[in-house]
Amino acid sequence: MKKRGIGISCNIHPAGLKGGGDPSQAQIRLKPDGTFDLLNGAVDIGQGCKTILRQLASDELGIPLEAITHNNFDTDIGPMCTGTFASRVTFMDGNAVIRAARDLKAKIKTFAAAQLGVEPDRLELADNTVFIKDDPKKAMSMGDLGRAANWGGEFLVGIGAYIPGPMQDFDAETGKMTAIASLAFGACVAEVEVDTETGEVNVLKLVQAFDVGKAINPLLCKGQINGGSMMGISFALTENQLPYYPDMDFASDNLGDYVLTTSADMPGEMISGLVEIPHPNGPRGAKGFGEMTASASPPAILSAIHDAIGVWITDYPATPERILKALEAKKTKK
Amino acid sequence: MSDNVGKPIPRYDGVGHVSGTTTYVDDVQLPGMLYMKVLRSPVHKGVIHQLDVSPAEKMPGVAGAVTAKNVPGLNAYGMGGDQPVFSPGPIRYKGEVIAAVAAVDEDTAMEALDQIQLDIEEETPVFDPFEAMKEGAPLVRPEGNVFKFNSGMTRKVRLGDVEAGFKEADFIIKGTYTNGVNDHAPMETQASVAYIDATDRLAIHTCSQDLYFHLGMLSAIFGLPMNKIRYIGGTVGGGFGSKNDLHCDHIAGVMALKIRKPVKYRLTRQEETLFTTKRGAWTFQFKDGVKKDGRIVARQIKTIHDSGAYNAMGNYVVDKNAILIAGPFAIPNIWIDGICVFTNKPPSSSQRGFGIINGTSAEQLQMNRIAEVIGMDPWEIRFINAWREGDLGATQFKVVAAGLIEAMQKAAALAGIELPAHLKTMSSQRR
Amino acid sequence: MKYRLSFILNNNLEEVLVKPTETLLDVLREKLNVKSPKRGCDTGDCGVCTILLNGEPIRACLTIALTVEGKDVKTVESFISKDGKLHPLQRAFHEHGATQCGFCTPGMLISAKALLDKNSSPSRDDIVEAVSGNICRCGCYYEIVEAVQAVAGGGKKEG
Numbered sequence: 001m002k003k004r005g006i007g008i009s010c011n012i013h014p015a016g017l018k019g020g021g022d023p024s025q026a027q028i029r030l031k032p033d034g035t036f037d038l039l040n041g042a043v044d045i046g047q048g049c050k051t052i053l054r055q056l057a058s059d060e061l062g063i064p065l066e067a068i069t070h071n072n073f074d075t076d077i078g079p080m081c082t083g084t085f086a087s088r089v090t091f092m093d094g095n096a097v098i099r100a101a102r103d104l105k106a107k108i109k110t111f112a113a114a115q116l117g118v119e120p121d122r123l124e125l126a127d128n129t130v131f132i133k134d135d136p137k138k139a140m141s142m143g144d145l146g147r148a149a150n151w152g153g154e155f156l157v158g159i160g161a162y163i164p165g166p167m168q169d170f171d172a173e174t175g176k177m178t179a180i181a182s183l184a185f186g187a188c189v190a191e192v193e194v195d196t197e198t199g200e201v202n203v204l205k206l207v208q209a210f211d212v213g214k215a216i217n218p219l220l221c222k223g224q225i226n227g228g229s230m231m232g233i234s235f236a237l238t239e240n241q242l243p244y245y246p247d248m249d250f251a252s253d254n255l256g257d258y259v260l261t262t263s264a265d266m267p268g269e270m271i272s273g274l275v276e277i278p279h280p281n282g283p284r285g286a287k288g289f290g291e292m293t294a295s296a297s298p299p300a301i302l303s304a305i306h307d308a309i310g311v312w313i314t315d316y317p318a319t320p321e322r323i324l325k326a327l328e329a330k331k332t333k334k
Numbered sequence: 335m336s337d338n339v340g341k342p343i344p345r346y347d348g349v350g351h352v353s354g355t356t357t358y359v360d361d362v363q364l365p366g367m368l369y370m371k372v373l374r375s376p377v378h379k380g381v382i383h384q385l386d387v388s389p390a391e392k393m394p395g396v397a398g399a400v401t402a403k404n405v406p407g408l409n410a411y412g413m414g415g416d417q418p419v420f421s422p423g424p425i426r427y428k429g430e431v432i433a434a435v436a437a438v439d440e441d442t443a444m445e446a447l448d449q450i451q452l453d454i455e456e457e458t459p460v461f462d463p464f465e466a467m468k469e470g471a472p473l474v475r476p477e478g479n480v481f482k483f484n485s486g487m488t489r490k491v492r493l494g495d496v497e498a499g500f501k502e503a504d505f506i507i508k509g510t511y512t513n514g515v516n517d518h519a520p521m522e523t524q525a526s527v528a529y530i531d532a533t534d535r536l537a538i539h540t541c542s543q544d545l546y547f548h549l550g551m552l553s554a555i556f557g558l559p560m561n562k563i564r565y566i567g568g569t570v571g572g573g574f575g576s577k578n579d580l581h582c583d584h585i586a587g588v589m590a591l592k593i594r595k596p597v598k599y600r601l602t603r604q605e606e607t608l609f610t611t612k613r614g615a616w617t618f619q620f621k622d623g624v625k626k627d628g629r630i631v632a633r634q635i636k637t638i639h640d641s642g643a644y645n646a647m648g649n650y651v652v653d654k655n656a657i658l659i660a661g662p663f664a665i666p667n668i669w670i671d672g673i674c675v676f677t678n679k680p681p682s683s684s685q686r687g688f689g690i691i692n693g694t695s696a697e698q699l700q701m702n703r704i705a706e707v708i709g710m711d712p713w714e715i716r717f718i719n720a721w722r723e724g725d726l727g728a729t730q731f732k733v734v735a736a737g738l739i740e741a742m743q744k745a746a747a748l749a750g751i752e753l754p755a756h757l758k759t760m761s762s763q764r765r
Numbered sequence: 766m767k768y769r770l771s772f773i774l775n776n777n778l779e780e781v782l783v784k785p786t787e788t789l790l791d792v793l794r795e796k797l798n799v800k801s802p803k804r805g806c807d808t809g810d811c812g813v814c815t816i817l818l819n820g821e822p823i824r825a826c827l828t829i830a831l832t833v834e835g836k837d838v839k840t841v842e843s844f845i846s847k848d849g850k851l852h853p854l855q856r857a858f859h860e861h862g863a864t865q866c867g868f869c870t871p872g873m874l875i876s877a878k879a880l881l882d883k884n885s886s887p888s889r890d891d892i893v894e895a896v897s898g899n900i901c902r903c904g905c906y907y908e909i910v911e912a913v914q915a916v917a918g919g920g921k922k923e924g
Binding site: 180 | 337338339340341342343344345346347378428461462463483484485486489490491492493509510511512513514515516517519542543544545546547549560561563564565566567568569570571572573574575577578603604607608612615640650653654656657658661662670677679684686687688690691694695696698699701702703712713716720727728729730731732733734735736737738740741742744745746748749751762
Binding site: 342344345347348349350351352353354355356357358360361363518519520521522523569570571572573574600602603 | 794795798800801803804805806807808810811813840841842844845851855856858859860862864865866867868869870871874900901902903
């Protein structure tokens with residue numbers, strides 16, 4: 001028999017290392033033709049930091065996206081970044097990049113001011129030019145600026161570093177620990193169908209919403225939600241490297257036994273939306289959110305199973321074996 | 335300002351990905367490159383009486399063999415700093431690396447491993463963290479099987495007075511929840527290519543997620559200043575936390591420094607799944623005091639985390655979990671004890687959601703069970719207790735840019751669920 | 766002992782000396798420097814090594830190299846047109862965000878192309894089935910299916 005059920009959950013995730021103290025750096029330099037290089041130490045593991053960091057920098061400098069590269073190829077080139085973990089790169093490296101861009105912007109203004117014969121504070125950067133705010137026709141293209149600066153013996157480089165706060169330890173008695181760079185929030189509604197003869201669960205529908213502070217790149221945000229959901233489904237239903245935990249017997253050693261989701265496991269409907277409640281310290285208000293999209297669905301799925309068949313599976317993953325055992329136990333109790 | 339922020343812009347390296355031109359570590363092939371394989375402990379726990387790699391070194395096609403003796407600097411890494419690059423013994427988990435060989439191809443390297451003389455005395459391991467916590471359990475590590483925090487044998491979180499909270503509660507609701515052992519299973523398995531470059535520096539192609547985090551560890555292992563190591567990476571075929579730990583770079587680097595030839599060390603999927611760091615198992619025990627009106631007035635939680643054999647990130651995750659496991663709820667009285675236990679298993683480390691996915695998996699089931707017991711709608715119980723702006727969390731951090739209520743409202747709306755008016759009009763900005 | 770293997774690779778005749786135990790994946794990646802097929806498991810479970818053999822998507826890691834003697838092998842390197850343009854599938858994957866870490870992407874593209882070469886108007890279910898042997902741990906399935914649908918001109922829905 002196939003039974004359907006609905007379950008809900010909500011979740012949170014902090015950005016940054018526990019206790020803080022995790023800095024990142026960025027360096028942006030102006031080339032002789034007015035294009036830019038961003039040097040940064042963050043590793044892209046697929047989340048897309050190379051893209052969003054350029055988006056942040058290009059907006060600050062008023063340049064097209066194509067005018068700036070991202071370079072993180074090795075530790076000779078890329079300055080320090082604590083690492084790509086803890087949903088921290090958008091927040092920490094994003095802030096470092098904004099600081100570097102603003103530092104460079106100030107230097108560009110100082111140089112251009114001398115060229116244009118005005119005070120730096122009368123200048124603005126937009127549309128790949130530097131121009132006088134109240135007389136916009138008086139401008140220098142970024143190309144002309146690059147040429148004039150570099151061939152004039154100037155090296156215009158912006159640097160920025162960001163640390164959310166110094167590293168903090170827990171208070172030994174109370175556990176007081178206040179170092180949290182940002183908190184992002186999420187909620188999930190899951191609809192499942194449970195086959196009471198085989199114990200298999202089909203996730204029919206996942207509806208999720210996340211408050212990300214500011215969606216720097218909605219395409220990448222959606223990728224995290226849809227992608228994280230596939231990981232959430234297998235966390236909820238199939239992933240167990242030691243199926244007879246704590247015993248080591250039958251430990252999975254291949255991807256046939258350690259069951260991950262495929263396209264065939266996609267819910268028929270995957271709906272998601274973003275909320276933007278900006279964080280005062282986040283880059284353009286953004287909060288770190290990459291990890292949490294795998295965390296929202298599992299408890300919603302197990303709650304939906306309960307709604308469907310009236311048993312609480314309280315051990316993850318809710319494998320067919322566990323579901324059938326729970327159904328059997330429920331029958332015997334009656 | 336331009337306005338690229340907020341736009342759905344395709345990724346910078348997307349063209350490389352779809353063309354198959356993005357370079358991952360295993361795509362790197364250097365002239366004269368040798369292939370490495372490692373000798374792993376066949377037992378879960380044991381003492382090494384003899385280790386002789388010289389028969390392997392003498393084999394035709396073998397360029398070198400290394401053990402703990404060959405580590406130029408510190409034979410230790412990990413956040414806890416207690417895991418050896420090569421174990422000189424005692425062995426703490428099956429699969430622990432003891433030695434490595436480099437040869438003209440992987441088949442020859444595997445044959446060379448068979449030539450290594452290893453005399454290892456097996457001892458009784460302990461796998462169950464609850465057994466490991468008992469008096470007289472086999473010792474996983476000399477400091478004891480339970481991590482000692484600055485607060486004692488548990489990470490303590492104490493807010494308010496839980497006993498007073500339980501007394502005023504109308505319902506006491508208990509629940510125990512567990513998480514199994516998870517593997518990151520990135521599609522790109524761990525790999526490393528190490529060589530001495532033209533500036534006489536050690537160069538390593540890595541899939542590390544954290545170039546500088548690991549550069550510091552490697553600097554200590556190799557006894558080299560940071561600028562004498564060129565750590566090459568930045569683009570990884572999936573991490574999810576698996577590449578927050580060293581698995582290949584340190585081993586490949588020790589070999590390259592010894593034989594001064596380029597070496598590649600890559601894990602098979604079998605090694606990846608069995609022996610790399612895992613998301614270790616958890617047990618969560620909840621006891622909640624809840625009022626008829628749905629307010630949670632007391633929450634007591636005990637967490638037990640199986641950290642495996644070394645402290646890769648064991649106490650760290652117990653700490654991180656303790657900060658947020660009470661959930662995004664304004665609960666006045668909270669008591670948490672987080673326990674980090676060591677067992678004879680591959681070390682537990684960070685995997686997507688690190689401690690938070692685990693806490694959420696438990697406390698959200700607990701919330702739904704509370705709703706069931708007290709006869710309240712599961713949305714309502716969340717809205718009532720949800721953090722508002724400026725609320726204090728369990729470890730007394732201030733909630734900034736609160737958005738739980740708004741996220742729930744949006745999810746309900748997208749799901750076509752008509753929330754009651756009083757929930758629809760709630761806001762994170764006011765109680 | 767090595768044997769001579771001769772086959773068509775991405776429209777060119779290749780001749781190479783191989784051991785009987787070498788897989789097509791070994792030969793492509795390590796002898797012929799064709800890097801788009803990836804090594805993910807060597808046991809046929811993950812699909813990142815998927816290539817086209819006489820038009821069929823197969824696991825290069827499970828294919829003994831010598832068995833492709835005289836056959837036609839295509840990898841993602843053959844997708845780019847003679848005037849350097851991305852194949853519509855490649856462009857669609859890129860534009861729809863159907864690639865994150867990129868490691869499974871070549872195998873996915875092969876499975877998708879194999880489908881479209883046989884069925885130019887697949888249903889959504891057809892597409893899901895065609896790529897269901899390729900694991901994407903980043904979880905791009907939704908975007909991948911969307912991208913293939915876009916190339917197929919929307920496709921027809923099942924049922």
